[in-house]
Amino acid sequence: MKQPQFPPHQMLKIDHPQVYIHSYQLSDESKTDADSIWTWANSLWQYFSQDKSLVFSQANLNYPLTKPNKFAHSNQIDGSLKFCRIDDSEGILARIGSPETDENKDLEVITALTQFNVNNLLVADSHENWIGQTFLITYKSETYQQPSDNDFRKVADECLKHLFPEASVRPPFYRATRLFDSPMFEYSSPKSQVQVFVYLVDDDIEGKLGKIIQPLFELFYHRHKITKAFIDSRRNYDLLKKRYLEIEQTIENLEAKITEVSRIELPNGVDSQQSVNIDESLKYLKIKLKELLRESLNYERALEYLEDFNNTINIHVYNYQEKLLQIGDKLQLPTDDLTTFKFFIERNCRYFQEQLKGDLGYFKHGTDLIKIAVELVGGIVDIEQAECDRSLERTIQILGTGLGAGGIVVSAVSAYVQTPIEFRIPQKGDVLHPAVASLLWSFLAVVIVAGVVGLLNGTWKINGRLRLFRRKSVAQLPDSQSQPVNHILQQTEEVRDERQGD
Structure with missing residues (x-):
């Protein structure tokens, strides 16, 4: 195409500028039209159209893009609105531009584009279901000389500046490219939900763009779905990281309590269990186990x-790649000629995918940590509860055996008791009454038998404790930087062995 010359000392002028606005949001049948692109579309229509009665809503949706609802604001501005449903989303294609008449040639950029965006009407308000917008600004020029790339960039910068007078709305310059051998400038960022292209066109390029309105509209849609998913994943990443640290802190606190429950000191070479409140410790561990399971559920959901x-x-x-192929087929061009749009898929999307792959790999190790911790705490609780039950059982066994032995002795001795008991003050030389003697023998039998049974059970208990808490070497979870957490992991095998032994 012929290239225009932009005189350096004159106001920049363009012919027939057009602004194509591709806007998208997620569908929500229960949502009202307030705070949505329908509010935005109706604001545009009410401002530019002479017909103030027409109101657009989800009922106007169709696939593919509907026929245009046209309006004429003045001799300098006209446009149209089209609507489309795509997958789980809604899209609106709005055009605001200058009619192709002689009076709309050599327009000053500042005058033409500022009138298109009075009160910043072209930018939709961000809301929960909003996906994004792509602006395609096209213009022509009849001054055919040989300009430099700096001249085109200057026009693009001025178009952006006057279409978006608010600096907070204006996206930054991203890169310069060419489409159909004509300069195009992109203003956005890899994680921006607003994208702007400024493009020099002629009649031939306008014809090509007319052939690909639908696939180009869907191409921009897939671009915004990708970007929106990545932006949301960053917020989810922060939430996952916070919950991961909370779980690590919970496990560290548990480590202290588990150590208290299971600590054994060996003073002067004699094994002894430290005096701790086992019931209180078990109650604490059970409460923390429930908290850990609840935190684990929240963590799993965030990971999902x-x-x-x-x-x-x-x-x-x-x-997105499929739409690139469709565009190439319609224009009978190889996709290599569409580098303007391939850049996003080859550079930005690859970065997004690699980032999420790394995030998933890291946080999936967190689920392993949680499972090990839950299993460990559950094992400790089961074992300590079993120990308490066995302790009560041993006490009953000892007393029962002793009392049984005492009863036997009493029965044996009582047969030889012939003298009735007389209650009197003991005198010197008196001997024990046979009944009293039998009671003493019975008590002595209870003490001796209970002591022997208790000693046998106590030896088993001490050996069992030593076997339970003997340290073993296990691998540490590589992603955990917490030494107490890794210390807990070293107890996993002991707990598993003990539960199997029980």
């Missing part, structure tokens, strides 16, 4: 959301 974002990106990357 991260996996969903990753799947969303992968799906729309595929769909």
Whole structure:
């Protein structure tokens, strides 16, 4: 195409500028039209159209893009609105531009584009279901000379500056490219939900763009779905990291209590259990086990959301590539000629996918940590509870055996008791009454038998304790930087062995 010359000392002028606005949001049948792109579309229509009665809503949706609802604001501004349903989303394609008449040639950039965006009407308000917007600004020029790339960049910068007078709305310059051998400038960032292209066109390029309105509209849609999923994944990443640290802190606190419950000191070579309140410790461990299970559930849900974002990106990357093929087929061009749009899929999307792959790999180790911790605490609680039950059982066994032996002795001795008991003050030389003697023998039998049974049970208990808490070497979880957490992991095998032994 012929290239225009932009005189350096004159006001920049363009012919027939057009602004194509591709806007998208997620569908929500229960949502009202307030705070949505429908509010935005109706604001545009009410401002530019002479027909103030027409109101747009989800009922106007169709696939593919509907026929245009046209309006004429003045001799300098006209436009149209089209609507489309795509997958789980809604899209609106709005055009605001100058009619192709002689009076709309050599327009000053500042005059033309500022009138298109009075009160910043072209930018939709961000809301929960909003996905993003792509602006395609096209213009022509009849001054055919040989300009430099700096001249085109100057026009693009001025178009952006006057279309978006508020600096907070204006996206930064991203890169310069060419489409159909004509300069195009992109203003955005890899994680921006607003994207702007400024493009020099002629009649031939306008014809090509007319052939690919639908696939280009869907291409921008998939681009925003990918970007929105990645932006949401960053918020989810922060939440996962916070919950991961909370779980680590919970496990560190548990480590202190487990150590208290299981600590054994060996003073002067004699084994002894430290005096601790076992009932209180077990109650604490049971409460913390429930908290850990609840935190584990929240963590798993957040991890599932991260996996969903990753799947969303992968799906729309595929769909984006399919739309590139459709555009190439319609224009009978290889996709290599569409580098303007391939750049996003080859550079940005690859970065998004690798980032999420790394995040998932890191946080999935957290689920292993939680499972080990839950199993460990559950094992400690079961073992300590079993120990308490066995302790009560041993006490009953000892007393029962002793009392049984005492009863036997009493029965044996009582047969020889012939003298009735007389209650009197003991005198010198008196001997024990046979009944009293039998009671003493019975008591002595209880003490001796209970002591022997208790000694046998106590030896088993001490050996069992030593076997339970003997340290073993196990691998540490590589992603945990916490020494107490790794110390807990070293007890996993002991707990598993003890539970199997029980």
